[in-house]
Amino acid sequence: MSKKYAEISKFLSYILRHEPQSVGLNLDIEGWANINDLITCANQSGKEIGLEQIQQVVETSDKKRFVISADGLSIRAVQGHSTKSVSINYDEKTPPEFLYHGTATRFLDSIYKEGLLSGSRQYVHLSQDELTALTVGQRHGKPVALKIKALLMHEQGFKFFQADNNVWLTNTVASKFILQPD
Numbered sequence: 238m239s240k241k242y243a244e245i246s247k248f249l250s251y252i253l254r255h256e257p258q259s260v261g262l263n264l265d266i267e268g269w270a271n272i273n274d275l276i277t278c279a280n281q282s283g284k285e286i287g288l289e290q291i292q293q294v295v296e297t298s299d300k301k302r303f304v305i306s307a308d309g310l311s312i313r314a315v316q317g318h319s320t321k322s323v324s325i326n327y328d329e330k331t332p333p334e335f336l337y338h339g340t341a342t343r344f345l346d347s348i349y350k351e352g353l354l355s356g357s358r359q360y361v362h363l364s365q366d367e368l369t370a371l372t373v374g375q376r377h378g379k380p381v382a383l384k385i386k387a388l389l390m391h392e393q394g395f396k397f398f399q400a401d402n403n404v405w406l407t408n409t410v411a412s413k414f415i416l417q418p419d
Contacts, residue, residue, distance in 0.1 A: 245286055246294050248279070249303060253314040257322075260284070268313035268323040272305070275312065301402035316400035319357040327398035327406065332387035336363035336405050338415075339373030342381050349417070353383075353410035360398070360406035363387065384416040 252275070257264050260278040264270050272291060279286050291312065295303045305312050318325070338353055338361065353361045364370040367382045374380030390410070391397055398406040 269311040336387040337370035339370035341378030363405040
């Protein structure tokens, strides 16, 4: 993705996941925003973007953070929301035996004590493979991928969901479900 599209993607992440009101945009409960309203609000706040650029970001993003509605009129972030006005109704799913969480080694002591908490986001994000988790962890420092006993958690009553971009979501992961590396 070019630098220009990476900047647009970051802007869309900020607006559609965290601060829609910063540009005067309203999201519905499922996180959808009218694309024309998004363009208008962005342009009025000094961020020049257009429909073709938005479509290009959605189509070319390797992380698949956004989705455009079937009618082409709306857009939303598929997960990662911190705004309390959005509550996407994901379907509950049975996870695989293990999932992975990417973080930085500097957070390990806290994680092993308290588990994984959603923090400002609505869910803890988990990956289906270790490499993806390591890539996520890299953003925060020296990366580590934590192996999570997801199926055991599910069997003990914890709910799991999967976003459109295949990121697994759960409310919290107690430390007893985190395998410590050898």
